[in-house]
Amino acid sequence: MATSSIGPGFLTQTTVFTQQLGASFGFVILVSLLLDIFAQLNIWRIIVVTGLRGQEIANKVLPGLGVVLAILIVFGGLAFNIGNVAGAGLGLNAMLGIDPIIGAVISAVFAIFIFLFKEAGKVMDKATQVAGGIMILLMLYVAISTVPPVGEAVMRTFVPSKISILSIITLVGGTVGGYITFAGGHRLLDAGIKGVSAIPDVTKSSVSGIAITGVMRVALFLAVLGVVSQGLHIDATNPPASVFKLAVGELGYHIFGVIMWAAAITSVVGAAYTSVSFIKTFHPMFEKYQNWIIIGFIVVSTGIFALIGKPVNVLVLAGALNGLILPLALGTLLVAVYKKSIVGSYKHPLWLTIPGIFVVIVMGVLGIMTLFEQIPLMFK
Template structure:
């Protein structure tokens, strides 16, 4: 009997992954890198999309077929490895979440005129409210979908308004004038690094979409998630390129807000606030949910009080932001750090795909393994090159 496709859960997981990726750092990185690379940034985006798809499909399929979360898969492969990966993910998730809370505050500041700290507190209360609802999973799915669509519509409008040189962007996407490894590592790390890689896969598992019979649905959801994130990235790149090629001065302290304002005046700046808030609040939810999903299998107390622990995670992130202030370089650096974590987590999943005690009689497609191994080698080389260049 053919299994019924639960499109609500599939799109919910896809949008959770996509909106987890599209945070304040994502918006800032895209604008800053367009300024430095111009139309050639299109090549970086294309490269990162291909890497992202290879990563997500490999990871989500193995999670689904093993019916286990990533940390449990890692512990079965090598005792203690799951705890190490969970530690990396939670620390990275906390770093990202402090930046996400800051971004949500900045977004409401631009949209409503409230102070950044007040905006951060309002955003934290809204995120916490999602996890106070009885059907928190469904509420999270729907919220991610709505906010994701809002971001797509607004950024497409700004891209059209900025009138970018589309032909030049298309050419340089294939034939770049310059290639920057640091940019690729940062983009991949910010889109599928750290907790983001597992957000949708763990959500599908929690919603009961697992087993070999669900693999087609899982792959569809993974590609859908990358497609949404990539669509936002491409149109934000085009919007930025349109402004930059006109020679207009972009405010270095708020590059993305400046792009929106230059493209559509005061309305553009308000829309920037809306997009920044939507991007940040969904990333707060995705980061908290996924980070806690990495530790709940280690303790029955955490598992039985999952929503309370998620709320605590959001509260801690907010308190740190209010106490310390805006982590200026944290948003981009968190993406770089996640780029380093990615080879470790993907390599673990690829080894697990061939262990019968983890996946049973499932046969992982050779072409997917080959792509995964290629990504591990590329990201290890790029991350190593970036690390050496820093010293």
């Protein structure tokens, strides 16, 4: 889940918002992390307690709703995976000078290789853990190198001089929106972790997943803040790459390539795995050939990028839909958790329900506003 949320968009969003808000972006990170934790604690707990995937729970709440949720997840996952594949290509380009399209194809082959193993789940877990560790270490190195004003960052995290609601919504959507919030929950089920007895493990996993994302976000925030505070100019065409180059010179650009590739490839794997997990329960054939469908998912994403390039219009609409997936999914699961026919004797704590409802309302209203803003752009 953590490595799925740390993709090319994550790097760009954090860089751009830090430029705009300066040290006050620390407050945005803090608020978004709190919203993330409550969204994920609810969703993962309900999935594991019921032993059912998100689409199965949705179908029990309202027949057909699970199909709608699955379509949104798969469409959003496919569209964003095109961006993830593109990011992997750009990462290899910065790292080794390889053409981005060739780099994307090489990266896709690497991702496919993971799912050719019989124990694909274990290989996937290990690969994402190693990649995540490399990303964190390199990001911390760059953050320290820029010598950021840590004192000001800490103060503005609690007493911001300016606040951006848009940045909060964007960070929440990018961390636990769309397929990402289900990435860990569905993986836990596949690993055999379910039932009320598993709640302590689920709580630990969900909080640590958000914490890892938070560490990466804070490290990148401090790196960018260090560059901005020195009055250095960040290239608008590729903000995160520019930050790394300004921070550590030419070596920084290669470090950016490693981080971008690791972030993108783990997002490719996470998007493909989670998207397919939303259709595998609809027919035994999908369950039987799950790994081959995942491979097909990656091939299609790569083929679209290689043949057409990054389809901006599709990504824009998918981004708007992504804003609606979290409130739809979380709202549905909160309804389900109070139905005895679904959860049996389990009692969901009120301290999770109330913040969960708050996240649904806030993300729902702003998601609808974003959708209405973006649809007209599709026809320009």
